[in-house]
Amino acid sequence: MRDGMIESDVLVVGGGLVGLSLGIGLxxxxxxxxxxxxxAPASQTLPAFDxxxxxxxxxxxxxxxxxxxxxxxxxxxxxLDIRVTDGTSPLFVHYDHREVGAEPFGHMVENxxxxxxxxxxxxxxxxxRLLAPAAVTVLERxxxxxxxxxxxxxxxxxxxVVGAEGRNSPTREAAGIRxxxxxxxxxxxxxxxxxxxxxxxxxxxxxxxxxxxxxxxMTGSRSSLVWTEREDLAAALLALPEAEFLAELGRRxxxxxxxxxxxxPRWSYPLSFLHAERYIDHRLALAxxxxxxxxxISGQGLNLGLRDVATLVEILVGQARxxxxxxxxLALAAYERWRRVDTFVLGAITDGLNRLFSxxxxxxxxxxxxxxxxVEQLPPLKRVFMRHARGDMxxxxxxxxxxxx
Amino acid sequence: xxxxxxxxxxxxxxERFARMAEAWWDPLGQFRPLHVLNPVxxxxxxxxxxxxxxxxxxxxxxxxxxxxxxxxxxxxxxAEPLARLGAEVTGIDAAERNIAIxxxxxxxxxVAVQYRAASAEALAAEGRQFDIVLALEIVEHVADLGAFMDxxxxxxxxxxxxxxxxLNRTPKAFALAIVGAEWVLRWLPRGTHDWRKFVRPSxxxxxxxxxxxALSEVRGVTYSPLADRWSLSGDTAVNYMLAATKPAG
Numbered sequence: 001m002r003d004g005m006i007e008s009d010v011l012v013v014g015g016g017l018v019g020l021s022l023g024i025g026l027x028x029x030x031x032x033x034x035x036x037x038x039x040a041p042a043s044q045t046l047p048a049f050d051x052x053x054x055x056x057x058x059x060x061x062x063x064x065x066x067x068x069x070x071x072x073x074x075x076x077x078x079x080l081d082i083r084v085t086d087g088t089s090p091l092f093v094h095y096d097h098r099e100v101g102a103e104p105f106g107h108m109v110e111n112x113x114x115x116x117x118x119x120x121x122x123x124x125x126x127x128x129r130l131l132a133p134a135a136v137t138v139l140e141r142x143x144x145x146x147x148x149x150x151x152x153x154x155x156x157x158x159x160x161v162v163g164a165e166g167r168n169s170p171t172r173e174a175a176g177i178r179x180x181x182x183x184x185x186x187x188x189x190x191x192x193x194x195x196x197x198x199x200x201x202x203x204x205x206x207x208x209x210x211x212x213x214x215x216x217x218m219t220g221s222r223s224s225l226v227w228t229e230r231e232d233l234a235a236a237l238l239a240l241p242e243a244e245f246l247a248e249l250g251r252r253x254x255x256x257x258x259x260x261x262x263x264x265p266r267w268s269y270p271l272s273f274l275h276a277e278r279y280i281d282h283r284l285a286l287a288x289x290x291x292x293x294x295x296x297i298s299g300q301g302l303n304l305g306l307r308d309v310a311t312l313v314e315i316l317v318g319q320a321r322x323x324x325x326x327x328x329x330l331a332l333a334a335y336e337r338w339r340r341v342d343t344f345v346l347g348a349i350t351d352g353l354n355r356l357f358s359x360x361x362x363x364x365x366x367x368x369x370x371x372x373x374x375v376e377q378l379p380p381l382k383r384v385f386m387r388h389a390r391g392d393m394x395x396x397x398x399x400x401x402x403x404x405x
Numbered sequence: 406x407x408x409x410x411x412x413x414x415x416x417x418x419x420e421r422f423a424r425m426a427e428a429w430w431d432p433l434g435q436f437r438p439l440h441v442l443n444p445v446x447x448x449x450x451x452x453x454x455x456x457x458x459x460x461x462x463x464x465x466x467x468x469x470x471x472x473x474x475x476x477x478x479x480x481x482x483x484a485e486p487l488a489r490l491g492a493e494v495t496g497i498d499a500a501e502r503n504i505a506i507x508x509x510x511x512x513x514x515x516v517a518v519q520y521r522a523a524s525a526e527a528l529a530a531e532g533r534q535f536d537i538v539l540a541l542e543i544v545e546h547v548a549d550l551g552a553f554m555d556x557x558x559x560x561x562x563x564x565x566x567x568x569x570x571x572l573n574r575t576p577k578a579f580a581l582a583i584v585g586a587e588w589v590l591r592w593l594p595r596g597t598h599d600w601r602k603f604v605r606p607s608x609x610x611x612x613x614x615x616x617x618x619a620l621s622e623v624r625g626v627t628y629s630p631l632a633d634r635w636s637l638s639g640d641t642a643v644n645y646m647l648a649a650t651k652p653a654g
Contacts, residue, residue: 030465144513320465322447323486325514330432330440 004154006129008034009326010316011148011158013139014165015041015132017054017111018288018305020118022162024067025309027127028405029317031326034156036148037132041119050111051267052190053216053224055079055203057106060306062402064117072120074113075219078104080201087208104201108216108224131156139174141283146327159326162285162312167274169290175281181274186211187234189227190267192218193249196258199223206252213252222263227252234268279336283327287312291339304342310399311338317405338397413553414499414524415546429480429503430510438592439482445626445635446541446646447486450568453621453648454537457566466491474535474560476525477543481507481518488518492537495519497528525556534562541570545602550612558616564653567618570626570646574603577642606641618649 010026012019015037023035043049056064056076064070082105083094097104122130131150138149139161148156163171172179193215204215211228218224227249229237237248242262250260274293279286288305312335319331399405432440451467454460460467469491475484478496480503488494488511496518498504504522511518525540538561540553547553561567572578579600586592606623613620624647625640637646 030463144515318444321467322444322451323489324444324447325486328432328440330437 006034006154006156008032008129008156008158009160009320010034011036011146011156011161013136013148013161013163013171014169014288014290015039015130016044016164016166016288017114017118017302018309019162019164020122020130021064021067021069021306022164022287022309022312023128023130024069024118024121024125025313025399025405026316027125028067029313029320031127031316031320033128034158035128035130035132036134036136036150036156037130038135040133041130045112045115045119047112047264050115051265052111052269053192053218054109054111054114054302055106055216056109057303058103059396059400060303061107063306063310063399066399066402066404067121068124069114069117069121072117073109074116076107076109076113077217077219078201079106079108079203079217080104082203082205084205085207087206105203108203108218110218110224136171139171141175141281146283160283160285160316160332162287163290164287166289167272167293169286171284172276172286172290175284177281177286178277179274180277181272183270183272184211185231186228186271187231187268188271189225189229189234189237190269191225191227191249191265192222192263193225193253194220194222194261194263196260197221197256199257208252215253221257223257225249225253228271231270238266238268279339280329280332282329285312285332285335307342307397307400308339310397311335313399313405314397413526413547413549413556415548429482429506436480436482438586441633442626442635443482443486445637446483446570449570449624449626449637449646449648450483450487450537450539451490453566453568457621457648457650458536464491468492468537471536472562473537474528474533474539476538476540476557476560477546478507478520479503481510481520483539483541484518484520485511485514485516488516493519495521495533495535497521497523497525499524525553525560529556529559533560534565535560536562536565538565538567539569540567542572544569544571544604544609545598547602550604550608551615554609554612555616558613558618558651561618561651563651565651566648567613567651568646568648569609570644571609572598572603572644573642574600574605575642578603578644581643606645606647609647613649618651621648621650623647 009031010033012023012033012035015035019035019037023033026033061070080097081094122128135151136148137151140147141161146158146161148161150156161171163169165171198221199217201217203217206213210230213228214226216224216226237245240248245266246260246262249262253260272293276286276291279291287308289301291308292304294301294304315331315335316326319326319328324331428435454468454471455462458471467490468487471492473487473492473494475494475496478484478498481496484494484496484507496507499522501522504520508520511520538557540557544550544553557567572582582598583600587595587597610620623641623645625638626635626644626646627638627640628635
């Protein structure tokens with residue numbers, strides 16, 4: 001360091017789930033990484049910071065294990081079966097993990113626990129410096145390097161900056177990268193429900209007229225709900241007294257797990273779609289929701305972010321091992337090519353699924369009931385869907401196959 | 406002895422490359438094919454050096470402490486990355502302008518490389534020796550292969566390593582490297598290569614043996630158009646790389 005100048009290989013702006021995973025992966029590959037986040041680490045793990053639960057697909061878990069993050073996790077509940085139903089229709093698709101291998105489809109993990117596990121891994125990763133709370137005030141992407149001035153007067157120099165601040169990424173906006181974006185007019189109500197009987201590792205995805213209603217297994221006799229409603233209705237539901245909220249919830253949840261109770265606070269997150277027109281620019285790459293925010297219908301948002309992480313780690317560590325420039329436009333183009341198709345296809349599928357299922361028009365219902373029945377009758381097609389759920393389709397970077405950096 | 410007067414340097418070839426040199430460092434520009442080729446070349450050099458000197462493949466500066474000479478370094482595309490890996494790199498090129506460009510770029514990226522407008526023969530005459538000597542895409546451009554190889558091998562320290570990359574003199578190489586790369590795809594300006602000067606692996610091996618070097622490996626380098634990527638292969642009919650070592654003491 002000279003005069004408050006911090007030298008590094010990669011500067012990651014945003015120390016959330018994606019940003020920290022990336023920092024850990026790159027540092028394990030021998031790079032000097034600086035991660036900057038606005039929030040102090042301690043405040044990010046308070047119960048009030050993030051009430052969401054993430055479905056960690058099989059491939060993502062392999063990556064988290066290889067990165068040494070998984071073993072810091074306090075709790076994770078395996079998803080053994082996935083049942084997809086359309087409203088009250090008796091037809092449904094049943095995915096049993098044993099049809100594609102011995103491993104569960106994925107695990108349900110509370111975001112708060114994931115943040116704690118990441119901090120545990122950060123503390124044992126030399127080569128990674130987490131500067132938080134800190135903010136980038138000026139970001140200059142010069143021909144040979146990136147210079148970032150921080151609010152506290154320090155400067156970080158790096159060969160590459162990665163924007164991983166989530167949907168409203170200031171790094172993306174400053175680079176003038178436009179986005180395709182729309183709101184679904186829906187909100188996802190999120191809460192934890194305790195139930196009388198055990199869930200036996202079954203995840204339920206129900207397509208109700210207002211949108212998907214997902215029951216996701218958590219540790220103990222608890223499940224996490226992701227309950228999609230029109231935005232105005234969601235606000236009204238959130239404001240209901242406890243007993244009335246539980247009654248509304250029970251009508252959709254059913255009684256198959258016995259008596260229900262709501263545990264802890266209820267949350268609501270607006271649902272929208274966002275896709276950046278480019279993932280890269282001069283000495284810049286976007287990762288996670290800064291590049292793509294998809295509808296949470298299939299629980300793939302964080303998994304896509306972790307796929308970005310695994311891909312960037314593979315490409316950048318590969319560059320460093322050959323002594324090549326980490327901001328090399330050819331390397332960045334390879335990252336974009338690798339990730340963009342995957343992301344856009346999944347985004348389009350989940351968007352289409354949501355539009356197809358968020359209505360109650362009789363012919364559409366019939367088609368989709370038949371559709372679900374057909375998927376159930378065609379084992380090879382079903383295996384493709386199931387492997388997507390596990391996140392192990394396509395040409396995978398090493399981390400997603402569980403190989404250490 | 407001035408660089409241009411050395412017997413292995415063909416002045417017409419030197420001038421042609423000097424004209425192209427300014428665009429050297431733009432990975433998306435005229436020299437894109439060279440940038441796309443670079444990872445496989447660097448990977449091969451790294452792999453051979455690790456094997457020869459028993460280096461730690463996990464070390465960021467894997468080549469720390471080794472001296473390396475890049476003959477015909479051009480704009481420094483290979484020299485700079487290898488200096489980042491810890492090698493003490495000397496880059497020589499017969500074209501003054503290439504050296505000027507390489508120096509300017511190294512200063513901008515803050516990488517330490519010794520650049521000099523000189524020929525291999527001139528350095529050999531000074532008695533200089535290096536742990537690793539590189540001659541990448543050079544032997545197909547020299548006027549006198551025997552004289553060049555004598556000098557290049559003399560520049561290797563006992564126990565050291567030489568790595569060469571070039572084009573084979575086969576009909577397939579004519580079709581791909583001349584017709585394909587120069588006439589059709591225009592990856593390279595027409596006239597960059599003269600097929601008659603391409604060198605067969607057996608000819609290179611003979612030159613190396615004559616200088617007392619032990620051939621360690623010949624690998625083909627092939628392009629996959631779909632992936633836009635080069636990789637090592639068993640097909641040496643067009644591009645190939647070759648490594649040889651000088652017995653210790």
